[in-house]
Amino acid sequence: xxxxxxxxxxxxxxxxxxxxxxxxxxxxxxxxxxxxxxxxxxxxxxxxxxxxxxxxxxxxxxxxxxxxxxxxxxxxxxxxxxxxxxxxxxxxxxxxxxxxxxxxxxxxxxxxxxxxxxxxxxxxxxxxxxxxxxxxxxxxxxxxxxxxxxxxxxxxxxxxxxxxxxxxxxxxxxxxxxxxxxxxxxxxxxxxxxxxxx
Amino acid sequence: xxxxxxxxxxxxxxxxxxxxxxxxxxxxxxxxxxxxxxxxxxxxxxxxxxxxxxxxxxxxxxxxxxxxxxxxxxxxxxxxxxxxxxxxxxxxxxxxxxxxxxxxxxxxxxxxxxxxxxxxxxxxxxxxxxxxxxxxxxxxxxxxxxxxxxxxxxxxxxxxxxxxxxxxxxxxxxxxxxxxxxxxxxxxxxxxxxxxxxxxxxxxxxxxxxxxxxxxxxxxxxxxxxxxxxxxxxxxxxxxxxxxxxxxxxxxxxxxxxxxxxxxxxxxxxxxxxxxxxxxxxxxxxxxxxxxxxxxxxxxxxxxxxxxxxxxxxxxxxxxxxxx
Numbered sequence: 001x002x003x004x005x006x007x008x009x010x011x012x013x014x015x016x017x018x019x020x021x022x023x024x025x026x027x028x029x030x031x032x033x034x035x036x037x038x039x040x041x042x043x044x045x046x047x048x049x050x051x052x053x054x055x056x057x058x059x060x061x062x063x064x065x066x067x068x069x070x071x072x073x074x075x076x077x078x079x080x081x082x083x084x085x086x087x088x089x090x091x092x093x094x095x096x097x098x099x100x101x102x103x104x105x106x107x108x109x110x111x112x113x114x115x116x117x118x119x120x121x122x123x124x125x126x127x128x129x130x131x132x133x134x135x136x137x138x139x140x141x142x143x144x145x146x147x148x149x150x151x152x153x154x155x156x157x158x159x160x161x162x163x164x165x166x167x168x169x170x171x172x173x174x175x176x177x178x179x180x181x182x183x184x185x186x187x188x189x190x191x192x193x194x195x196x197x198x
Numbered sequence: 199x200x201x202x203x204x205x206x207x208x209x210x211x212x213x214x215x216x217x218x219x220x221x222x223x224x225x226x227x228x229x230x231x232x233x234x235x236x237x238x239x240x241x242x243x244x245x246x247x248x249x250x251x252x253x254x255x256x257x258x259x260x261x262x263x264x265x266x267x268x269x270x271x272x273x274x275x276x277x278x279x280x281x282x283x284x285x286x287x288x289x290x291x292x293x294x295x296x297x298x299x300x301x302x303x304x305x306x307x308x309x310x311x312x313x314x315x316x317x318x319x320x321x322x323x324x325x326x327x328x329x330x331x332x333x334x335x336x337x338x339x340x341x342x343x344x345x346x347x348x349x350x351x352x353x354x355x356x357x358x359x360x361x362x363x364x365x366x367x368x369x370x371x372x373x374x375x376x377x378x379x380x381x382x383x384x385x386x387x388x389x390x391x392x393x394x395x396x397x398x399x400x401x402x403x404x405x406x407x408x409x410x411x412x413x414x415x416x417x418x419x420x421x422x423x424x425x426x427x428x429x430x431x432x433x434x435x436x437x438x439x440x441x442x443x444x445x446x447x448x449x450x451x452x453x454x455x456x457x458x459x460x461x462x463x464x465x466x467x468x469x470x471x472x473x474x475x476x477x478x479x480x481x482x483x484x485x486x487x488x489x490x491x492x493x494x495x496x497x498x499x500x501x502x503x504x505x506x507x508x509x510x511x512x513x514x515x516x517x518x519x520x521x522x
Contacts, residue, residue, distance in 0.1 A: 152475065152476040156477065156478070156500075157478060157482065157484075157502070160465065160467055160489070160500055161484075161487065161502055163443065163454065163465065163467075164456075164463070164465035164502050
């Protein structure tokens with residue numbers, strides 16, 4: 001069992017050479033399958049801590065799981081390599097920061113469905129409303145996803161985007177564009193937080 | 199008479215091609231100046247950045263010395279978010295999440311950075327011309343219009359500071375000339391010296407949670423043999439980095455392919471499907487960035503880039519497994 005979970009841990013950390021072999025076992029072995037799912041749940045919990053998506057209450061799912069399987073879950077947390085946890089969290093935070101763009105696409109999709117409440121919420125800042133109604137407004141791209149993307153898919157896309165930006169060799173003329181995309185986002189949830197702090 | 203005509207015609211051809219060559223050289227000169235200014239001079243100012251129906255305001259402070267580039271990008275919209283670049287370290291300060299994230303940029307990043315553009319390559323897919331001179335953020339600006347020759351990439355209108363070469367304003371345009379992304383300085387200064395103290399965050403970062411990524415150790419994974427290949431890309435897109443990569447978003451190593459036409463780039467990610475993870479199926483848009491995902495057997499392909507939908511779809515549809 002220890003050897004198996006070590007391998008699972010290595011697999012998640014991306015440090016395993018014969019990944020295919022472990023994956024085959026994973027398909028057959030029910031206990032490993034469950035452990036794998038819990039690893040992911042644990043990782044999602046880390047993600048949930050920094051997530052931009054308030055609807056994605058992974059922590060609740062984790063505590064539910066803790067209630068039902070306290071004996072099994074505890075050792076998994078201990079087993080998790082702290083270095084690995086750190087790496088995941090760091091990457092995810094950046095992803096969450098960039099997630100901005102992904103979130104914007106959702107908001108845009110909501111706006112195009114002409115939900116009046118959503119529009120009102122999106123335009124809480126008067127300056128923004130004014131700008132949006134000027135003739136020089138930025139036109140929406142004709143291709144839009146009409147339905148809201150799954151939070152997990154959003155998060156994944158953000159991660160891809162971070163990696164894309166990191167390795168993109170195009171000038172993006174000024175070179176600041178990728179980071180501009182990160183900084184430029186004011187999440188609705190966070191403004192509430194700021195108010196609470198005051 | 200015929201001789202005379204031929205020599206006149208030859209002269210005409212020479213004059214014409216010299217002119218074309220000159221304007222081509224001019225374009226290259228301005229692109230190189232822009233690239234140089236963005237990285238190699240001191241500047242600071244406020245700018246707006248917009249995509250879809252929203253605008254945000256930001257401040258940038260950029261300084262450079264013998265040791266490298268330093269840059270601080272600050273959101274002015276209340277979140278207090280900052281991205282600070284110092285050498286190869288990227289620090290994201292996220293007061294709204296009470297966290298600081300320290301990351302390394304790609305390992306082979308050079309200083310001073312190389313000018314990545316080859317005008318011959320660009321001319322295959324874009325045409326260039328100079329527009330009317332204008333004034334942006336109080337500075338005399340040269341306008342450079344870049345038009346794509348097909349629907350697989352965006353166009354640009356660039357306004358470049360005539361004195362310093364810094365990009366002051368940028369419109370990213372789709373095939374109907376709609377603006378999909380924009381950037382414009384409202385005010386810009388070029389100080390001789392920028393105090394180092396201005397390049398650190400003013401947020402109370404000590405109280406935040408710090409996350410530090412370990413050193414980038416993917417070097418060995420670059421350009422090793424790939425199990426997948428991309429069989430069709432729009433004209434002008436050439437392959438760049440190929441690597442096996444362990445990503446935070448996926449438990450499994452991902453195969454990552456880059457393609458670029460010189461101005462825009464596209465990433466292809468292929469990974470084994472896991473029950474626990476959800477992937478994009480079909481298209482999605484995030485301002486200028488488009489993404490397209492599809493399943494190929496037990497694998498999932500996601501294509502992301504600052505290009506139109508048609509490009510990411512074409513590339514995603516062409517991905518196939520290599521039979522070794």
